[in-house]
Amino acid sequence: MFDFVRDHTRWVLGFMLLLIIPSFVFFGVQGYTRFTGAENATVAKVDGRTITRAEWDSAHDRTVDRARRQQPGLDTAVLNTPQARRDTLEGLVRDRVLLAAAQAMHLTPSDARLQRLFVTDPQFAGMRNPDGSVNRELLAAQGMNSEMFAAQLRQEFAVQQVVSGVLRTSFATPGVALAGLDPLLQKRELQWQRFDPAAYRARVNPSDADLEAYYKKNEARFKAAESAQIEYVMLDLDTIAKGLKLSDADLKKFYDDNAARFTAPPERRASHILIKADKAAPEAERKKARERAEALLAEARKTPAAFADLARKNSQDTASATQGGDLDFFGRGAMVKAFEDAAFALEPGKISDIVETDFGYHVIMVTAARGGNARPFAEARGEIELELLKTTAQRRWPELAEQFTNTVYEQSDSLQPVIDKLKLEKRTATVRRTAQPGEAGPLASPKLLDAIFAKDTITNKRNTDAVETGTNRLVSARVLQHTPARTLALAEVKEAVRERVAGEQAAALARTEGQARLAEAQKDAALALPTAAVVSRLQAPGVPRAVVEAAMRADAAKLPVAAGVDLGPEGYAVLRVTKVLPLDDAQANDAGLRGQYTQAWAMAEGDAYLKALKKRFKAEIKAEADAPAESASAPVR
Known part of the structure; x- marks a missing residue:
């Protein structure tokens, strides 16, 4: 359900949802799997209530599925890492903490307030029927x-x-915001020089002894998984769905039973003249407004073609x-009901009588009408077939899922029985213990x-149990x-080892x-380095990040300051900071930047508040949530 709501809403406090409650999936339906002791193991607790490994797995599967729907080209392998799974669990804990706090503070809205919201x-708007009720067909499509x-x-x-x-009450004065932004906005002049290993590559020639020493020291890097x-x-x-057959009679019956779905809703295009009259105004004032409206009505009916000019000169609805x-x-x-009823009762070109609403008195002219016509069955046939195939497949899912699960378990020495029984396709692949970059679909599922790599599966060549991968x-x-x-033997990786050793030597x-050069620059303040920035x-265009950070960390009270930065495989850099530039007026007075600082401060306060709530409601993630599992538990940080 929350997947559906998230797909259709953007809250005013969008950043709150992104930072504080990113998952909101703690009441999902359990997957169709066999429940084992491991699946029912407690991986976290909030306010004395447990989160099981099965709930965690189910939540993470939904996270991956949602990401795949939103970004079809996404490499979902990045979502199946231990850290990504840990993030999902922490999201579940956050959700439970916030729900516990909402219940403790009695913040649950009443039925009346919920309806009003x-x-x-x-x-x-897209989920509401014209009478304000929820569209049940949309909910049913989401299984709700x-x-x-x-x-x-x-x-x-x-x-x-x-x-x-x-989050809504955080603020920062301009002075505080400027002080907080200074480390980000401050500019410094520097000179620098980079010593690139590529320039030294021709000067190195690793010996066989060098290669063997590197190989022995780094054997772990040369393993075949x-x-x-x-x-x-x-x-x-x-x-x-591929195995289902639908008759034309079935499709036509659905079309006839759901005629409203295949009929474009009727619409009217109208122009109006409004003479305002407040409901609380004195009767004499309201009478005068109505008389003016009636006079305009008479003039409009006398010359309908001049209605637009009449509205421009007399209508008190400034927008139209x-x-x-x-x-x-x-x-x-x-529109309000009285206005709507009058407009839909008119044919194009016709003018209404005086229509009274809370806004005042209206003279309405309908200028066009459209909709109300049903799409032909032939045009809607494909759409109907897809929907019926999907709903029929969903109805058959529990029965066929049970047959699949039982067959692969009971006849575990071969997949052929389940292939024959359910008309499935046999597929082949080569896999590793962890999903490879670019891998998607079921073969990216950690479960x-x-x-696959369980001892019984490998040793006894048995089918795995049915695994829910989505x-x-x-x-x-x-x-x-x-x-x-x-x-891998040194002979198999010798060239790769040579490249690494040569790179390190260069x-x-x-x-x-x-x-x-750094020693020279520190002794001679006048020594110029070749590149200014x-x-x-x-x-910092063209300047390595490490060089920028070294420049910004330099003591501004001791300029000029020379420093060296080891760039690892990228070589070495020498820099001299010569000047700190004052903040320009545009940055100092940028309300947008100050607003971003205030927003960042609000999120930091929200995060601190969340940590306090975790402590209050005794949130903890058990050691069983880590691999390998241990017996101790650790408080949520």
């Missing part, structure tokens, strides 16, 4: 009903209130008067890779050939000459 927030949506929306609004008081050639099968909604009263096209629910996606694999990790020569932490 839903109806008035423009971000939910209105009760589930209301419960989750209530939690979101409650949690927002926990931190919004901190453990790998396995596998065959595997996958059951997902697309696979199920300049457009001749034109309101463009609008549908049901866009599947763990199952929403409505089960995979089972079988190892055909296993290759253990091994250290970098050492560059460093030696650089250090000699003006740098700041924000702008």
Whole structure:
């Protein structure tokens, strides 16, 4: 549900959601898997309530799936690292802490307030029916009903209130903001010289003894990773849908039963003349306003072609008067009811009687009408077929998932029985214990890779259990050939070793000459270095980051200051800071920069508040959440 809400809303406090509550997935439905002791192990606790490994796995799978939907070209391997999984768990802990705080502070909105928030927030416009109710078809497409949506929306609004008081009240005076921004904006003049290892490469020639010594010292760098050639099968909604057949009668029945979906909503284009009259105004004043409206109505009906000119000169709706009263096209629910009813009752070219609303008295002329026509069945057929295939596949999923799970387990010596039973495709691949860069889909799933490299799978050549590698996606694999990790012989990697040793030796020569030049620069303040630059932490074109940081760290009270920077494989740099430049007026008075500083300060305060809440509600991540597992637990930092 929260995936759906996140895909359709951008909160005013968007940065709060990004920093403080990035996941919000702690009430997801458990995956269709066998529950084992490991899956039910507690990996975290908040306010005495546990988060299990199964919940963690499910949340991370949803995170990866959501990222894949939002960025189809994303390399999801970066989301399946130990750090990425740890981030997901910490997100779950944050969510639980914020929910516990919302409940303790009684911040949950009432039904009336929840309805008001839903109806008035423009971000939910696409989810509302004209009468303000939630569109149940949209919810059903996401596997939800209105009760589930209301419960989750209530939690979101409650949690927002926990931190919004901190984030919305932070401020920084111009002086404080400027002092805080100075390390970022300050510019310094410097001279510098780089000693590039490439310039020394021709001067080095590693011996065989050098290569062997480097190889022995760095054998761990020259390992061939453990790998396995596998065959595997996958059951997902697309696979199920491919095996389904739908008759024209089924498609036509759906079309007839859902005629409203395939009919463009009626719209009207209208122009109006408004004479304002407040409901609380004296009766005499309201009577005078109505008489004026009636006079304009008579004039409009007398010369309909002059309606636009009449509106420009007389309408008190300043927004539309300049457009001749034109309101463009609008549908049901866009205007107040009395205005809407009058407009939709008119044919194009017709003028209404006086229409009274809370704004005053209107004279309405409908200028065009569109919509209300059904799309032909032939045009909608493809769309209907896709939807019915998807919904039918979803209905069949529980039954077929159970058959898949049972078959690969009960007939574990081959994948052929499940292939024959469910008409699946056999696939092959070579995989390693961790997903490789660029890998996507089921073979990027840590759970599947763990199952493939389990001892029983490798030793006994058994099928893995059915592994959920995504929403409505089960995979089972079988190892055909296993290759253990091994250290490559020097002969196999000699050229790679030679390149590394030569690079290190060239970098050492560059460093030696650089250090000699630094000694000269420190003795002779007049010694000029070949390249001049003006740098700041924000702008440093062509200057290595390490050089910039060294320049900005130099003691401004002792200028000129010379320093050396070891750039590792990139060589060595010598620099001299000669001057600190004053902040220019544009930067000193930049309200946008000060606003960004205030926002950053607000997020820092929000983060500190969150840490206090974690302590209050005894949030902790268990050692079982780390690999390898240990018995102790550690407080959340």
